[in-house]
Amino acid sequence: MNCQLTVDTVRYRYAKGHDAVAGLDLQMGSGILGLLGPNGAGKSTLMRVLATLTRPTSGRVLWNGVDIARQPDALRTQLGYLPQDFGVYPALSAREFLVYLAAVKGLPSSTSRARVDDCLALVGLADAADRRLGDFSGGMRQRVGIAQALLNDPKLLIFDEPTVGLDPEERLRFRQLITDLAADRLVILSTHIVSDVEASATALAVMSKGRLLFSGAPEPLLAQAHGHVWEWLVPEAQVAQARAQFTISNSLRRPDGVRLRVVGAHPPSTDAQASTPDLEDAYLWLLTRDGGR
């Protein structure tokens, strides 16, 4: 089964608004695409276009060569989508809710109960299947959202900010799950948290102000930041000033001061030492260079 998604000069303009997506081109095959960008970059708008919830103002999206605006079902039958604002019915149990959604998605009732149980197990909720969703924590509800996206065994999975509300253990479990799922699927995961995609993404796309600043494998993005990352030890009293003046990707308190990671065109001080960029640095460097931060 193919999973080729082509975004061809897609533009989306809200009524009375500016271009939330400003003419974007992307090519994706199976694997995990990490869609990164600061708040308001246009990620959710693009996700809604890809999920056929809204049509682009101009441009096309092709799923295995088929224009999804003309034939949305070609994609919808193979789509699992977790929106940013996923809501549940609090009076239903997790199992009842998923059985209901399986029926809405047109899964045969003869197999849907077994599928629901499989999906609950995949997200680690088998033991909570019969508890009311109203009693679930935010992280557990988010896992129900991930489970509903998997019900129809989709070839295209779109997760919009999926790790919001998850605790560190749940985040790890989620990353492992999408890595397993991506073997023969396309998983698109939007986030503004670089560590969500750092270990797992096969490709990255970085958006800012509706435009694509980068797309490709992580390595070229890292390469762009070489020579633009420094470690700098400053006294505690100078940290606020340094934060105001420079882009700081990380800070570590130590007995002799605070070790800052600084991203920029020039070293912040003569006593700063050059450092090898990680993905967080590279992402920040891209945004800084673009004037996006």
Ligand SMILES: Nc1ncnc2c1ncn2[C@@H]1O[C@H](COP(=O)(O)OP(=O)(O)OP(=O)(O)O)[C@@H](O)[C@H]1O
């Ligand atoms: N319904 C709407 N009407 C008008 N403008 C909108 C609407 N929804 C979003 N926008 C604007 O479109 C732009 C992109 O928003 P979008 O939600 O797609 O970004 P995002 O990258 O997903 O951000 P976030 O992570 O904060 O959700 C923003 O400037 C936003 O204010």
